Amino acid sequence: MTDRYASFVQSGAGRALVKRLGLPDPPRLRRHTPGDPLVPGPVLLGTAAGSRLAEPVTKVLTFAGVELRDPVAATDDPVRYAGLVYDATGITDSTGLRQLYDFFHPHARSLTPSGRVIVLGTPPAECGSPREATAQRALEGLTRSIGKEFGRGVTAQLVYVTKDGDAGTLTSLESTLRFLLSGRSAYVSGQVVRIGAGTATAPADWDRPLDGQVVLVTGAARGIGAALATVLARDGAQVVALDVPSAGDALAEVANEIGGSAVQLDLTAPDAPTRLAEHLAARHGRVDVVVHNAGITRDKTLGRMDPDRWDQVIDVNLSSQERINDVLLERDLIPAGGRIVSVSSIAGIAGNRGQTNYATSKAGVIGLVDSLTPVLRERGISLNAVAPGFIETRLTARIPLMLREAGRRMNSMAQGGLPVDVAETIGWLAWPASGAVTGNVVRVCGQSLLGA
Ligand code: NAD
Secondary structure (H helix, E strand, O other), X not given: OOOHHHHHHOOHHHHHHHHHHOOOOOOOOOOOOOOOOOOOOOEEEEEOOOOOOHHHHHHHHHHOOOOEEOHHXXXXXXXXXXXXXXXXXXXXXXXXXXXXXXXXXXXXOOEEEEEEEEEEEOOHHHOOOHHHHHHHHHHHHHHHHHXXXXXXXXXXXXXXXXXXXXHHHHHHHHHHHHHHHOHHHOOOOOEEEEEOOOOOOOOOOOOOOOOOOEEEEEOOOOHHHHHHHHHXXXXXXXXXXEEOHHHHXXXXXXXXXXXXXXXXXXXXXXXXXXXXXXXXXXXXXXXXXXEEOOOOOOOEOHHHOOHHHHHHHHHHHHHHHHHHHHHHHHOOOXXXXXXXXXXXXXXXXXOOOOEHHHHHHHHXXXXXXXXXXXXXXXXXXXXXXXXXXXXXXXXXXXXXXXXHHHHHHOEOOOOOEOXXXXXXXXXXXXXXXXXXXXXXXXXXXXXXXXOO
16 A cells, blocks of 8 residues: 555655645654664753653663753754653642743754654642642643644654552653654654553563564454564564464465464354464463454444444454453463553544444453453553554555545644554564553554544
8 A cells, every 4th residue: 555645745846736735744754674773863851840750761761872962951952852851740730831831842843853752741540639630631732732733743642650660660661762762653643651560571682672472463464463473573572473264375474474373263263262272372382462453344334234244343353352362361371471452443432434333343442451451460461452543554445535535644644654653553562561551542543633
C-alpha cells in the first residue's frame, strides 16, 4: 500500500502546490533504523518546582547518550531541540500550571521536524489532595493540544508515573522514554501512558531489548503481524509465528526470513488453545510474550448483518484471545515477568458505521485489559492493548477512495501509519524492561480525530 498523495507532497513540485492551495501537508516521519541515536539533537529538560523525577530522567537520558540542555541556560539560545521533556510532578495546584506556559511558550517553535514533547505527571488517583489531582489531570489538555498544534510530525505524550515506585518503575520509565523519544513512536501522539510498580528488567543491550525472549505472534502471515514478527526478531526475540493453515506459505516465508518458527493453526478451532500450549511447552517450555494480533472484519450495517458475520468477528477478535490466555495461564506457560499485548482498534473506542461487530469485539479487548490487569499483576505479568488507527494494509486498501482519504488525513500527521509503527509500539510493550507499564490502551493513530 502506498500513499501517492504523501509522496507527491514531499516532492519539490508538490510542496509548492500544497502551500498555494492550503492542502493537507503530510510530513515525512522520522522512523527508527537500528544504530540511530535516540534523538537527532539536543533535548531540553524542564522541571516544575518540587518535582520528583528530574534526577532519574537526567541519569537515564545521559546514559542513553542524549545531549541534555537546561532551560535557564537556554533562554537566548537559537538551538533547535529534538525534544522537550518536562517534569510536572511538582505541580500541586492549578495556579502552578503557569509553569507549563513558562516552559513551553518560548520553545513552541524550536522543535525539529518529528520532535518529541513528553510531560511527566503523577496519576491523579494517587494525588494527596483534590487540588493536586485536578492540576495533574489538566496536563492531558496540554499534551493533547500540543500534539494537534505543533505539526511537522511532532508528537506529544503524557506519562503518569506512580508515586509508589520501585526499581521496576524506573526501568519502565527508561524503556518508555527510549520508545517515546525515538523514531519507534513515529505515529503515536496525544497518548497518556501509565507506569506503575512491578517486574521490569533492563536489557544488557538496549539495541536488543528482547534478547532471548520467546514471543508468540498470532496473525503473523501478513500485514501488521508480519511487520511485528520482523521487528521483534530484529530486537532479539525468538518468534513463534502463528496463522491459519491457508496462509501457510506466506507464514513460512515470514518465519524463515527472521529465523523464527511457524505454527499453522486456526485460533477458533476448539482444540486450538491446547494444541498451541502443547507446542509452546514442547518447543520452548514457556512463552515470555503473547501478542494477540490476529483479527478479521466482516462489515455490514447491523440491520443487514447475518449472525455468522457477528459470531466470526467476536470469536476471532475477542473470545479466542480469552481462551488462549486461560489455557496458557492455567498451564503456567507465561512466567512471572511475562507480557501480553492485545490488538484493539480505534473503532473499539469511537465506534464505526458498518462495524458494530468489529467495534464490539475491539471494545471488548479494552475490557479484557481493564478486567484482567489486576489479576495478572498478582502474577507479575503485564497486559496492555494497542489501538491502531488508519494503517496502510490490505484491510484499509479495500476501503472506498473518499472514505479512505478521510481516514488517512484526519489525524495530526495527515497520513496513515505503517504496519511497522504498530509493530514498534507493541515491541516496546513487549520488552522485559516495560513490565511496569500495564493496564494501558495505547493508540497508534497519529492522534486521529476519531475516538479522540
Ligand atoms: P490482515 O488481515 O492483513 O492480517 C490478519 C492476519 O490474521 C491474517 O494473516 C489472517 O490470516 C490472520 N487470522 C485471521 N483469522 C485467524 C484465525 N482464526 N486464526 C489464526 N490467524 C487468523 O490485518 P491487519 O491489518 O494486519 O490487522 C492486524 C490486527 O490489527 C487485527 O487485529 C486488526 O483488527 C487490527 N487493526 C488493523 C487496522 C488497520 O488499519 N489495518 C486498524 C485497527 C486495528
